[in-house]
Amino acid sequence: MITRREALIGAVTAAAAAAAVSFPAAVHAAPEGAEGLPRHKVELVAPPFVHAHDQVAKTGPRIVEFTMTIEEKPVVIDDEGTVLQGMTFNGSIPGPMMVVHEGDYVELTLVNPETNEMPHNIDFHAATGALGGAALSQVNPGEQVTLRFKATRTGTFVYHCAPEGMIPWHVVSGMSGTIMVLPRDGLKNEKGEPLRYDRIYYVGENEFYIPRDADGNFVSFESLGESYADTLAVMRGLVPTHVVFNGRVGALTGENAMKAKVGETVLIVHSQANRDTRPHLIGGHGDYVWEEGKFANPPAKDLETWFIRGGSAGAALYTFLQPGVYAYVNHNLIEAVELGATAHFTVEGEWDDDLMTQVRAPAPIPGM
């Protein structure tokens, strides 16, 4: 069992070590690039939705301000009532998606309320230096910090919590999200022609490692700290008990299925902060897919299934051609069906018989 005191002592040591290596946290040199730039404040929204943004930047570079409050809370992750002692950015698993343009500055205020047990920080895979910002964003319960980094590379990038000594545990407890850095003139295909989306969805995939008791039932712990040792033992086996989209089995199905219309172009951003996955849209394709998630590379075309390596986010663009219900899955079908990695799209519109038709309905085999 890890006590709050142990957790905090570990954090203080790590912060001291980090501070000795990079420049002291209290001093901030005024970066010439950011000085005088206009500021723009963004209200984040919960996944799978993404806050309003322009695909083509309408202004010059600016400082984009975000605030995230860390919330440790138990969350139910399946229909059997299994409880994960969760750690979240802004109360959701995954954390909310941020969108900026190349050349913008991301200024994040990270708040760790007194009610939390653990220290937290943030590592932006889009950022440069200081362990992605982790070394400069450590906050104990009762503290907040503000970090600024320049978005120098375009693409979809994971962010996640990374406190020294417990990094994987925080990540597999739900503390990851995505930031998308768009080219200032928007997405382009391999010929440099513009690609635009009518809708964007963010599908964050997480896997969980929930301990079982002697009877094989999932254990519910009283607190975050109490869950640590047993959870770590399951983690070390490398076989998850749950693989889910948007934080729980079935989160993006039924009333919460993602919606689209025939003729609409949808950008599906998919992140997995820890473990490989292979998204597939059943009944559809990836017209243009940035598998590694980096827009400086031309997108791959007409993919059936794409590969999102653990520790990254990718993006797939698709224009729906047929109406109906689509499943969007991690195409390890065991993980999709047995462990929870399935989402649905419901798509309205006209059916195209030319693309597919049932020539003869099922009927008894003649002569039998």
Add this chain to the structure above:
Amino acid sequence: MGTRLVAIACVLLAGTAAVVLAAAPERTGSHAAGFSPETVTVAPAAFEHVRPGEYLHASGRPTRAPRIHVTARNPVEIMRYQVTLGEYARCVDAGACKPADGRGPMDAPVTGVSHIDAAAYAAWMSKATDETWRLPTDEEWAQAAAEKFVPDVEPAEEDPDNPARAWLSSYSREAALGRKADPVAKPKGTFGTNSNGVSDLAGNVWEWTSTCYVRVTLADDEGSVSEVENCGVHVVEGFHRTYMSNFIRDGKSGGCAVGLPPDNLGFRLVREQPGFLGRLKASLGRS
């Protein structure tokens, strides 16, 4: 004189037989074998029913299941409660049933049982009691369930030129059912009683029937052009009617395209009324 004696003897024998037949067979059948299943005898009824299975129009497009008027001629004697874990355990102890997957109190319904398991229990119980216990048919279940019966979730709209309309409509209807997950088997009686006195219908245990899945192609007058029965899949009754493969013990693998799949699979049995010979046999020499 000889014939008169024979005639008197016949009358006496017949009288004795009648007396014996009329007496309740307390030393025979279920009670003798140590069973005491509470049953409800549901009177013959006439009711509107939605035929189970999948239906295609002669043109090939999916269509609604026909609505039929059922006039049941016979009463149905059905278990008041689903078979419990305690009852099922006796079959397991006797070596005639595989242990169920479900856990819970002994007086809760047995869950985590497939159609094959239910049929095995019915066969064992029939042998032990020398009565005929079996799964109800879909119509018998509907007759017993009365107001608690819910047919398949059907699409609200269909379009012969656009198969997606029916898929989307079924999807949103199932999602809108808003059913909450309820995986733990509860003690019998938890889900109340219907107008026939039958308990725990359409609770969190979905019940196997003996009716096979069927795909029917209909002519214009709703007479069949063809029917293909698939008895590898049986009709399951519960929160709504659905179909599951015989070997499935865990409802989550099917039943609804979206929304919550059946929480639990269980069953209850009907006792077939024996014919005259059956009653005679029951009253003579069984103990």
